[in-house]
Amino acid sequence: xxxTNNFNFFEPAIFELRLYVAGGTSESAxxxxxxxxxxxxxxxxxxxxxxxxxxLNPQLAKGDQIIAIPTLIKKIPLPLKKIIxxxxxxDKVLVGLNIKQVKKNES
Amino acid sequence: MKVNFPGMSYxxxxxxxxxxxxxxxxxxxxxxxxxxxxxxxxGFSENKIIPLINTNQNYQLLLESMNEGAxxxxxxxxxxxxxxxxxxxLEISNDEIIGSSIYTYIKSEDALNFxxxxxxxxxxxxxxxxxxxxxxxxxxxxxxxxxxYELKGVDVISLVATDLTLENVRLKESEILAKKLxxxxxxxxxxxxxxxxxxxxxxxxxxxxxxxxSRLILRNDPKAFDEIRxxxxxxxxxxxxxxxNRLIDDMLDISRINSGKLSFKKEKMDLEKLTLNIIERMKxxxxxxxxxxxxxxxxxxxxxxxxxxxxxxxxxxxxNSIKYGAGKxxxxxxxxxxxxxRFSVSDLGGGxxxxxxxxxxxxxxxxxxxxxxxxxxxxxxxxxxxxxAHNGKIWVESEPGKGSTFIFEIPTE
Numbered sequence: 013x014x015x016t017n018n019f020n021f022f023e024p025a026i027f028e029l030r031l032y033v034a035g036g037t038s039e040s041a042x043x044x045x046x047x048x049x050x051x052x053x054x055x056x057x058x059x060x061x062x063x064x065x066x067x068l069n070p071q072l073a074k075g076d077q078i079i080a081i082p083t084l085i086k087k088i089p090l091p092l093k094k095i096i097x098x099x100x101x102x103d104k105v106l107v108g109l110n111i112k113q114v115k116k117n118e119s
Numbered sequence: 120m121k122v123n124f125p126g127m128s129y130x131x132x133x134x135x136x137x138x139x140x141x142x143x144x145x146x147x148x149x150x151x152x153x154x155x156x157x158x159x160x161x162g163f164s165e166n167k168i169i170p171l172i173n174t175n176q177n178y179q180l181l182l183e184s185m186n187e188g189a190x191x192x193x194x195x196x197x198x199x200x201x202x203x204x205x206x207x208x209l210e211i212s213n214d215e216i217i218g219s220s221i222y223t224y225i226k227s228e229d230a231l232n233f234x235x236x237x238x239x240x241x242x243x244x245x246x247x248x249x250x251x252x253x254x255x256x257x258x259x260x261x262x263x264x265x266x267x268y269e270l271k272g273v274d275v276i277s278l279v280a281t282d283l284t285l286e287n288v289r290l291k292e293s294e295i296l297a298k299k300l301x302x303x304x305x306x307x308x309x310x311x312x313x314x315x316x317x318x319x320x321x322x323x324x325x326x327x328x329x330x331x332x333s334r335l336i337l338r339n340d341p342k343a344f345d346e347i348r349x350x351x352x353x354x355x356x357x358x359x360x361x362x363x364n365r366l367i368d369d370m371l372d373i374s375r376i377n378s379g380k381l382s383f384k385k386e387k388m389d390l391e392k393l394t395l396n397i398i399e400r401m402k403x404x405x406x407x408x409x410x411x412x413x414x415x416x417x418x419x420x421x422x423x424x425x426x427x428x429x430x431x432x433x434x435x436x437x438x439n440s441i442k443y444g445a446g447k448x449x450x451x452x453x454x455x456x457x458x459x460x461r462f463s464v465s466d467l468g469g470g471x472x473x474x475x476x477x478x479x480x481x482x483x484x485x486x487x488x489x490x491x492x493x494x495x496x497x498x499x500x501x502x503x504x505x506x507x508a509h510n511g512k513i514w515v516e517s518e519p520g521k522g523s524t525f526i527f528e529i530p531t532e
Binding site: 034037048067068073080098099100 | 143146156157193199200218229
């Protein structure tokens with residue numbers, strides 16, 4: 013058991029992510045697909061994704077002050093983090109989620 | 120004891136501002152790199168989500184130019200997208216439709232049925248007629264074709280709406296057109312049968328005349344060379360040929376009118392002189408139809424008209440009064456008032472019913488017992504075309520049992 017693994021031990025088991033999209037467009041779908049792919053590879057079994065369609069529930073945008081769509085919010089673990097864009101840049105997403113190191117160590 | 124550290128509060132604010140700036144930088148980066156496809160604006164009467172130009176512009180263009188309504192729905196019936204045509208069909212703006220539920224527009228009686236289709240989930244491939252409510256609370260009948268798709272992990276339902284009311288209107292229009300065509304073909308068939316009959320009658324008489332003559336010559340019959348008989352026969356032949364000529368002229372005129380080639384040679388002419396001339400020439404016809412009296416009252420009428428064509432009209436009107444006037448009195452009058460020459464022919468015949476009055480200026484129209492009256496039924500139609508080409512008008516005033524008056528007016532200038 014090395015240091016990094018010890019560090020992982022203190023990490024919360026579940027990532028709670030919230031993805032804001034607008035409408036069932038192909039762009040919304042591709043953002044969700046990108047996120048799912050990243051999570052499956054890097055957080056398998058340790059993540060929960062909540063998709064909020066702002067066309068369906070526009071009032072839900074207020075709490076997280078959404079400016080651009082899509083926006084991904086990492087609610088848990090803290091600190092809260094926002095990642096703006098279609099999540100096509102995997103590295104950016106991993107840095108944003110603070111799991112870049114996790115990926116490095118696991119591989 | 121409370122100690123205030125103003126510097127700390129500033130630091131907190133600066134930190135939050137820095138975070139905000141970083142976030143906006145991210146937004147700008149995402150927009151610039153086409154990684155964001157919509158922005159959300161706050162602070163207006165309501166928050167708006169504004170889509171940014173996306174890479175699917177070509178498809179969008181296609182969808183927007185479609186004559187069918189198109190929309191995408193969530194599996195719960197929320198409208199994610201709709202094209203211009205769909206919003207036109209419902210007479211509701213695009214903005215209002217997007218994000219609303221399809222059930223807002225479906226007639227409540229149809230909602231259950233629609234829900235059944237949506238519940239099929241991935242299996243949806245249906246085409247059914249639904250009544251949808253427009254902004255003005257009117258219902259329109261739309262055929263909705265619904266198909267479900269999985270778009271990169273998300274179930275989306277595509278909807279294509281065809282306006283059946285419009286379709287029905289088109290169907291009705293084509294039905295009316297078909298009926299008109301049918302009538303046109305029927306009247307043309309009738310015309311051909313009338314025309315062949317009309318042409319055949321004088322031809323038969325001509326043939327008979329010729330046959331008699333050749334038989335007499337063959338038999339060396341002195342009657343063949345009887346001057347009086349020959350003269351009479353020649354007169355009959357002339358009449359028959361003239362009649363054939365008139366019929367053929369009428370048919371030619373019709374084909375010229377149909378192809379817009381009826382031409383006019385307008386020159387200064389004296390209508391009074393022409394009228395009196397025609398009446399004089401037609402005296403034998405009046406007499407043979409047992410007309411004892413033709414009342415004529417004319418005044419000078421000079422204008423720039425096609426004298427041959429006007430003559431054609433007058434001869435036609437006079438021939439009609441001979442045909443339909445039952446041998447009673449015929450009156451002809453010509454006057455000028457307000458720079459309009461007015462010609463009229465009245466007879467005391469059977470008259471024309473209101474229904475027939477509207478038909479007689481049509482093509483191939485013969486009213487009453489058509490078997491008893493000869494002619495192609497083209498005369499009044501041609502007359503109308505001629506008078507209208509002179510910027511005039513022609514009409515009939517009649518009452519059944521009280522005779523008819525045909526009138527035409529043409530400007531003298």
